[in-house]
Amino acid sequence: MNRLTIAAALAVTLSACGSANAERAVPIPAAVQDVPRANGLQTAVLAGGCFWGMEAVFEHVKGVRNVTAGYAGGSAATATYDQVSTETTRHAEAVKIVYDPAQISYGTLLRVYFSIAHNPTELNRQGPDTGPSYRSAIFPQNAAQKSVAAAYIAQLGAAKLFPKPIVTKLEGGGFFPAEAYHQNFFDRNPTHPYIVNIDKPKLAAFRAGFPSLAR
Template identity: 75%
Template sequence: MNGAGLALAAAGLVATALMVGRADAERAVPIPAARMDVPAAPGLQTAVFAGGCFWGMEAVFEHVKGVRAVTAGYAGGTAATATYDQVSTETTGHAEAIRVRYDPRQVSYATLLRVYFSVAHDPTQVNRQGPDSGPSYRSAIFPQTPAQATVARAYIAQLASARAWARPIATRVEQGRFFPAEAHHQDFFDRNPSHPYIVAWDKPKVAAFRTGFPSLVQ
């Protein structure tokens, strides 16, 4: 095949991949609510989740009622390596992650977990998410309290028993600090609505959240 033919074939493969990714992301996976939850506490609480590119994760959770702020960043590695260029080498131990500040009087930790597993990412993919591959795109929860760790592990076990997915859940419960990402990664979805990646992979996630969890949309 000549150069032009190879280019056309590659473009076709990319287009097909984007269409498949969009179709998958437009559906909320029907999963049960968690049987266990973190008791509500006064003031805003923090949750940290990793599940692929932080642009889409951030966008989904910014639409959840009761969420006050979402920050894109890195978790699992050290402060010295918490930069996009270093994390992209896949050698730092970091995962692209988001920090969610939420009001437990309006939304519980278990509800955030349900959104995380159902529409924010695919918890069955190992060290990848959609078109992105490597351990920085892994599915991981970073509990901020012992109660969050207990609830997260219990919910993973509950979902595994429910067999909501054909493949095993790959989500890990890890320890690690969260470090905010560079300024240009914050609110990327809202600032770049026509970006090809946002259109193909992240807008469908937000649409799936809106249709799958209408009572949670703010």
């Protein structure tokens, strides 16, 4: 469902992820396996529901240089909000994170992703947002990222830290930036009902749960 058409309803509706995770981050361990440090900036692509909140969280992580909201997993021809919202294009709302591995590792980004950026146990949805475009998915940018992501999902699953199984999938495909009005939506629309009720609590939970990573 198009979020821009249900803003009024969201003013009084908290997502399941919001009600479960907005007050505090899920306490999960650091990744045992991580991507070796490399020279230069690196890129991560993560999908976990509405890209407004994902963008807001990762923009406040130390070591992250830039975050772009967009669509991953489908084709360039259908990478528009109107088309993706039909849930027929195979895209997922996602964020492209450009980060400095000298300041933060890929495994640490995944820790934030699983702990607070979204709920990895919800299948093809995040709270009030339903459909495969809101799925939990990681789009590794190289073999090392794929190996680390797979190992971390297995690590968290074995630890049974979530009340339900993790449904996050590893996928391939390109990333296509979303329309300009979606970029930096959190900062530009501080009174939007979705931002107030879902994303601001999520960002507050990140700051509380990861004070050493927040900026």
